[in-house]
Amino acid sequence: MLSDSKRVHQVDKKFETDVSNEKFVNQLFIRLVALDKQFTKVDFKYSIFDTCYLRKCKFDSCDFTGCRFVGTNLFEAKFSNCEFRYAIFEKTLIDNYILEQECPEEENLKMRFARSLRINYQSIGDAESANKAMSVELQATEEHLYKSWNANSTYYRNKYKGWNRLKAFTQWVQFKLLDFIWGNGESAWKLLRAVLIIFALMTLIDVLAFRNTESIDSYIQSFFDAPQIFLGTLSPSNYPSPYLTAILFIRLVAFGFFMSIIIKRFNRR
Structure with a gap:
């Protein structure tokens, strides 16, 4: 049976002032506008930003877990200590410094985060940022594959057992070999x-x-x-x-x- 997702639609809205300690969970923002505003500890989990204009905004300790940015302008927006797990970007203008400061800590999530940004940058023709995202993605992939067969953490040992651990080792060897030969297509x-x-x-x-x-x-x-x-x-x-x-x-x-x-x-x- 299908049930209502209770997603709140916010259409053609505008933030007039700075925002702090607010919750906007599971929202659909369409043509949202905010220029040079400060967002502090704002919870945007599982929200969708569609054709929004958020230029020069500053986001401090905000949670964008599971968010989706589509056709959104985040040019010159600044992010500090924000959460971007499972976030997806499509045709969105966003500075590539986010790859240096706001990547998820987990290698597998960091890999997917960088991949989403790489595809996003390619779609808007930003070759320099796409190359930077690819570099981060490859580094995260290497670390993830290595930990898949070698790390002793609970997460990896529970997920990669027996044959799966051997398969992960084979994938890591293949990755390292191709990296040595041609940088996995990048060098x-x-x-x-x-x-x-x-x-x-x-x-x-x-x-x-x-x-x-x-x-x-x-x-x-x-x-x-x-x-x-x-x-x-x-x-x-x-x-x-x-x-x-x-x-x-x-x-x-x-x-x-x-x-x-x-x-x-x-x-x-």
Whole structure:
């Protein structure tokens, strides 16, 4: 059976003065207006802010748990010691400093909070803020995955037992590996580092198998030949076909990673 959620609708309202120690729980604010007002210890839990204008407002110790901000202007708004657990942002103008000061403490909630803001910033074309949110999201994801299999806290040990703990460990290893290779799709420099490591391995294999291991010139020449072999412009006749095929496969994967990084960057603009 369905019952009334008892959500209070506040349509076309305006805060004329500062507000403190008030409760606005489970409210739907439509076109709410407040300019340069101070909100102190105000409870907004489970409320929806739809097309609201809250520019330059200051929120001190306010509770936005479970809130949803849709098409809201929070430009130059300041938040201090506020609670944003399970909050969602859609097409909302909000300064990215919130990622530094107001993230939930729990890693899994911090991850979702940063993800919501990243998608929000992408939707309004704020590439710089979207990149910052992605960085926070990846850091929180790494910490969450690590604690999922290694932390001894009650929450993690009750939630991740047996097979789930092993699965969390596998996910963490995969995350760390991809982070090392290409920063989980966010770092062209890490991808370049991975390619240079491949060149070094190709150099060692080439010298050990086909050149004079006691000559420095062999290592130097082999290292300069490695990029040509990797890119397919040079194919030594003494190289076995399976080895060249492996190089081709790695080259295609690296190129795919590189294109993915570029596409992600442009998609946030």
